[in-house]
Amino acid sequence: MADPQPERFPADVSGADEADAVLADGVLRALHGVLDPEIRRPVTELDMISGVRVDARRATVDVRLTIVGCPAAHAIERDVRNAAASVAGVDDVEVRVSVMTAQQRNALTERLRAGRPRGIQFGPDSLTKVFAVTSGKGGVGKSTVTANLAVALAARGLAVGLVDVDVFGFSIPGLLGVEDAVPTRVNDMILPPVAHGVKAISIGMFLEPSDDPSPGRGSGQATGSGQAGKRRPQAVSWRGPMLHRTVQQFLTDVWFGDLDVLLLDLPPGTGDVAISVGQLLPHAEVLVVTTPQIAAADVAERSGLAARQTGQTVSGVIENMAGLAQPDGSVLDLFGSGGGAEVAGRLGVPLLASVPISVPLRVGGDIGVPIVLSDPADPAAVALTAVAEQLAGRTRGLAGKPLGLAVT
Ligand SMILES: Nc1ncnc2c1ncn2[C@@H]1O[C@H](COP(=O)(O)OP(=O)(O)OP(=O)(O)O)[C@@H](O)[C@H]1O
Structure with a gap:
């Protein structure tokens, strides 16, 4: 039997009207290119984006950091802002930062371990x-x-x-x-x-x-x-x-x-x-x-x-x-x-x-x-x-x- 997949916390993506909704989708796509500097994976894959909302071409992006005082916070906020602002049609960007709940953090660490039990990561079967x-x-x-x-x-x-x-x-x-x-x-x-x-x-x-x-x-x-x-x-x-x-x-x-x-x-x-x-x-x-x-x-x-x-x-x-x-x-x-x-x-x-x-x-x-x-x-x-x-x-x-x- 396959390992149960850890819970996902997908982003809530919406727009004030149809044109804004299209822009919100574009912002989410642009955020796929933002990597967490330590984990080196897209922030969207790590459930670090909880919401993208566009109102009259103004984008609001909700970012969930892994921990309080995350040392990469500044870099993540900057990269998210730049990615959202790069979407044609977006006039302004607000980035709102919060921190993952314990449940979200657990799901993230589970996912990073990819179902492998805690142990030496580079055993003889590893391709590393x-x-x-x-x-x-x-x-x-x-x-x-x-x-x-x-x-x-x-x-x-x-x-x-x-x-x-x-x-x-x-x-x-x-x-x-x-x-x-x-x-x-x-x-x-x-x-x-x-x-x-x-x-x-x-x-x-x-x-x-x-x-x-x-x-x-x-x-x-x-x-x-x-x-x-x-x-x-x-x-x-x-x-x-x-x-x-x-x-x-x-x-x-x-x-x-x-x-x-x-x-x-x-x-x-x-x-x-x-x-x-x-x-x-x-x-x-x-x-x-x-x-x-x-x-x-x-x-x-x-x-x-x-x-x-x-x-x-x-x-x-x-x-x-x-x-x-x-x-x-x-x-x-x-x-x-x-x-x-x-x-x-x-x-x-x-x-x-x-x-x-x-x-x-x-x-x-x-x-x-x-x-x-x-x-x-x-x-x-x-x-x-x-x-x-x-x-x-x-x-x-x-x-x-x-x-x-x-x-x-
Ligand atoms: N090819 C080289 N040319 C000039 N300087 C070198 C060269 N290789 C190493 N060094 C210098 O020699 C010193 C010792 O190097 P390093 O600390 O890498 O040695 P080490 O073998 O790792 O030492 P230890 O194991 O005792 O910590 C350093 O100052 C380093 O800059």
Whole structure:
């Protein structure tokens, strides 16, 4: 038997006379093009439009926000107003804002879950390709690489999620320019902020903001994020069970919707979080980031071997911080050379790219605009975009997936 459909709350559409009724229909059609900035679906599909009334070419649109103080309220109101005003024949627009009832909110969260029971969203049957990015040592550029891959994949039109499980050294919010973003909660569902087209979640988004009123770093591109003062760095010192629950909650309660690709930024090394991710997402493919330094190869290889012990597949190695191009055309191998190929050889997987040291790459990270967007012609951006293309080619395959068919 099919799952019962959650209740719908359709819009009441009317006009003072026949011509106004036609305009009201036009306004509703125009509103189909307005997306909720966090959920990324048309507001009309989400029952956020409760009424459209046109009187003597004057449109009144009733909008229902998901929660009181919805951080996306301003953007939704603006987009609704603009869409209604774009309908030829409408002279004026009034937008009236209210908040969903508990019943309407429940129906919405049910619908977003699409009848699936609450649980890990990216199990082995999911069509979402999951890549966990790991490294042996810290500071090799793993988070920078992950953020760039996510943004490059989103720029190709893929639906991309990024989970920053580098709990002790989280840096994804800053790298994506959303370090002050606060995720919205709708019932027990957490809506991840969207930055540069990527739905991103990080422990850094749940720390209490300080009272420091100075503006945070970033491009302010987060949509639907509450802005509440710059966060001072805070230490997270948790033991294994707490870490495991956090990873589990990110994969269960954060609503990503239908994703093509999910990337996870793991902490360096082979600790508790890597083990939790291995247990929760055993089908994830692992990408190992390392530097060209041969001396770092052992520890990088170990992070790949640890992933294999939990059943994950190591898909490739990305060498980062390779030779720095000098103004005279020579190349300075600051961290030596050959480390990436060495690790790839030992793990028996391809070396996916060698990303050079790049000042624009570092600057892109500092200002929250990844280099694949801020300076796509830079050699480091070119190398990272090429990796994203390889990964994109491997998404949405049904090959090897159980189809859930039974012989009767
Ligand atoms: N190719 C590169 N060229 C220049 N700077 C880089 C490059 N890759 C990364 N960096 C810089 O190196 C520093 C460390 O990068 P990042 O935080 O991404 O490392 P990480 O491996 O994720 O560290 P950890 O796991 O310890 O948090 C950052 O300041 C980043 O801007």
